[in-house]
Amino acid sequence: MSSIDFSQFLLPDKLRDEFPILSQLVRGQPLVYLDNAATTQKPQVVIDAITSHYREANANVHRGLYYLSERATSAYEEARQVIANYLNCSSNKEIIFTRSATEGINLLANCLTQKLSKGDRILLTEMEHHSNLVPWQLAAQQKQLILDFVPVLPEQGTLDLDAFEKLLSREPKIFSVTHISNGLGTVNPIEKLVSRARSLGITTIVDASQSAGHKPINVQQIACDFLVFSGHKMCGPSGIGILYGRQNLLEQMDPWQGGGEMISKVTLETSTWAEIPHKFEAGTPNIEGAIGLAAAVKFLKKIDLQRISYHDQTLAKLAAQELREIPQVKIFGPLHQQHPPEYAGILSFSIKGMHAHDVVALADRKGIALRAGHHCNQPLMRRLGAASTARASFYLYNTPNEVNKLVQTIHWIIKNYLE
Amino acid sequence: MSSIDFSQFLLPDKLRDEFPILSQLVRGQPLVYLDNAATTQKPQVVIDAITSHYREANANVHRGLYYLSERATSAYEEARQVIANYLNCSSNKEIIFTRSATEGINLLANCLTQKLSKGDRILLTEMEHHSNLVPWQLAAQQKQLILDFVPVLPEQGTLDLDAFEKLLSREPKIFSVTHISNGLGTVNPIEKLVSRARSLGITTIVDASQSAGHKPINVQQIACDFLVFSGHKMCGPSGIGILYGRQNLLEQMDPWQGGGEMISKVTLETSTWAEIPHKFEAGTPNIEGAIGLAAAVKFLKKIDLQRISYHDQTLAKLAAQELREIPQVKIFGPLHQQHPPEYAGILSFSIKGMHAHDVVALADRKGIALRAGHHCNQPLMRRLGAASTARASFYLYNTPNEVNKLVQTIHWIIKNYLE
């Protein structure tokens, strides 16, 4: 490893104590969890928020006139406020609880295409997660819309901004783009992309699945129309996600799902809708999920999201520096370069002569959790000419020592498998 | 109270010890939770299943090649098996995890109407929850379909079976009906309704939100095509629900939402789908929700669903017997009658001269949690000529003593408010 003492800039190792799962042995080795881009571990405060809800406050939300229901309702609505504060929304009505980022994008792909006409275009990028691709394919098929894609420059792993300009001239109605690529760790110049598209009157959507809980996010500064993410990728529970939307746009949109909570007046023939955000929250929501997510946001803010971002990045960079020295290793995305463009704590790589599945299965023998595959990015992988890669993704509880273990394990794998 | 000793038939009071929330005081009084039709409390085994997942096994499911991911995936798929066993499915592929009953019906209202034509009819009933009404209104509007409704006989609170026969002759394509009315406690003759509709080739859907976890459910015996329910109404977490569908029908259906997990091969232009059930589970699912729900099902089966059903019913009947004696009280639904048709543990009533809100707010002063309102049943309430009712709904942890407290409290309210 490098001889610089990074510890003074990094988060303290003792943060790990807050995460009960991290103290376990896996296959007889200490767990080194490096699959944070897929999902993250939960700190005790999040677990406690959920169990306290069950033990003290559980009831259905809205319209209950008794103590527990009032308590559950305020906890649920306070959770909304916590998220609105994190994103710097102008109103907490702009926060809709969904199941996940995926559900948020499906909602948008449905609601925003209602009024589009045959031949209208939607602009995406080649680095989108399947969740920001397949919903648009489904909508495009139904409504005969055309999808365009900003290409990825395979060497840098960044978007081709010249091509972006050209594609804008085709006058798309919607532009949906990821903030951070889960496959490559590329951080897109999101404010620039959004402001360019918005200046042309295009509706803008940001997939913040990999940035939420990893960086500060300010929707007014990004100035996007919509933004989505999932709770489970930021120390929160699974089954809960966020859709942010500008108040005036949400108010104009028709609802997607029907059911309890989202209505005002119902007759057998027709119904009127509740105000936002409830109009988009049909049925009993994931109440403890919202509460757990709010606890996660508070936890992360207390640590400081700027520091978390620096920590993630630094570990990925340290790992990249070491792996770059190994001739059989090929790194994809920004960290492929010595002086990378903006990157996050995600490192994708392959080992020549080995399938990523075998790399990851063998790393598991040493207690290291990596992901192998297309990372729900099949088109991107094809673009990069890689069937699949191995991916290490870092979060606040990872340590330089774990980076060391990763590097040693890659050496061990190469020696034992290839030689 | 009646002098018969019911305790030998009822569930033991000590079951309450399994539910940590029930030992709390509310407004200085022991909590009497009687809003079980809205949501139910969680036993310690369910809370433990969720926290153990967080502390020991948390990872994203599917395709992970490391220890935690394998463990999380098996727990998630075992949960599916537990639900499939509970419902007596022919295959666990028939179980799709949704957010809720509401989401399940929205999925069906979307997928099953894709191939219908203008003027095709869908048959519902006047006692459907908004969740089994509004999704069909939305679909009907988009695809110009016609909704018909089996009327409710206001006195008995049961479906008008003669009218049902007549409405069948209009040749609906889909018939969706609740198993148990959440507003009235009516238990519909579900096998009879379904078999009659199926004999005419109509696709049948059962909303089991009020029966799941309260009775044994056998989808092969009911012989419906689809069935939905929510976890939170049966001792499980919120944010998780079940859609059961016949394997061959699910296989023929196109997916609803797009994203990760539900695809096989993705290109920028088009995608192929994963096998069922994954085809209908887009994005990261509510993993701990599924695990918690399975723990709830095991818990309930161990107690015995038949006994739970008897317990619920008996308490509702005891309460009805007492309340029926009070001149100002009016009971709605089957328990209105001395010798009621089949009923569940749900008792809807009103007090003459009082709005239900006030009844419920005052019951809260004595620690009793009731629900007031339209119970997401606005059309039914209109049919009954009641703007809203108060509702007491019972579950396995309620006791005859709590029935006593309810009755005493109603007396107290009438005396203090009306007199």
Place this chain on the structure above:
Amino acid sequence: MISQDDELYKEVLLDHARHPRNYGVPSHPNVIVESENPQCGDEITLYLILSEDHSTISSSHFTGQACAICTASASMLTTKIRNITLQAAELTAKQFLSMIKRPPDAPSADLSGPLGSLAALDGVRKFPARVKCAALPWRALQQALQQASTGGGTSSLEIRDE
């Protein structure tokens, strides 16, 4: 009596709920607003009789079916906005709605303040689900005042959240 110190069901409120003032349809009202909160089932129709030059509310009445909080709020409203200008009524509505929308833990409203006995409804803040019950008649009044200034007539109003 419910309880000496019930923060919601105060005696004065119960009195208005049990014996609503100005309940009934007046002859020749200038403004009618049919308001409802479908989620609760509260329905209140508010009637205003205006002075000849339409600058002042001569009297107001209401009918409808609603809970004690909503009924008392409507009853107290009609006793409060009698023989006052449209502007003064508007101000009262604004003051009332801000009072009941303060945080649950704000200090209690002052019974000797400009809202007078309406301050009895201040306790509703502690019961967030009931805020909209108390607000409904005042929302109807706000709509009625707007209508009054543009010639009167009948309209309806559906409130959802507060």
Place this chain on the structure above:
Amino acid sequence: MISQDDELYKEVLLDHARHPRNYGVPSHPNVIVESENPQCGDEITLYLILSEDHSTISSSHFTGQACAICTASASMLTTKIRNITLQAAELTAKQFLSMIKRPPDAPSADLSGPLGSLAALDGVRKFPARVKCAALPWRALQQALQQASTGGGTSSLEIRDE
């Protein structure tokens, strides 16, 4: 060596993965099946050369990019189904697939059983995510055998779950 007792990466399996037998495109194959598992990225093309009367497999070959488990499974397949009848190959495929789909805790397969050294792949059961890697070449074979009995030719196959 990975580890003396690794239940998945056994030495014989690694040997096949590193040095796959019958790897390459034969001239004039009678049957070609291009199989893939898009979720993993495994892609295997299987080639059969049949006897003149199409009753027997004379030899089989494969090409493609896949993980060690899938490559070893394909390599071992091609060494196993040489000079046997279509029926015998079908039976072997069936036996192999049932072996790897037994529960993870079932007793280990017998190396002296009819599957012979294929039993080395039995350990895959303990790693449920890898079952479809081992299965892919055998699914391709099943499709190839069906094709063989109806005149041969080329087809493709996408497998999803196992």
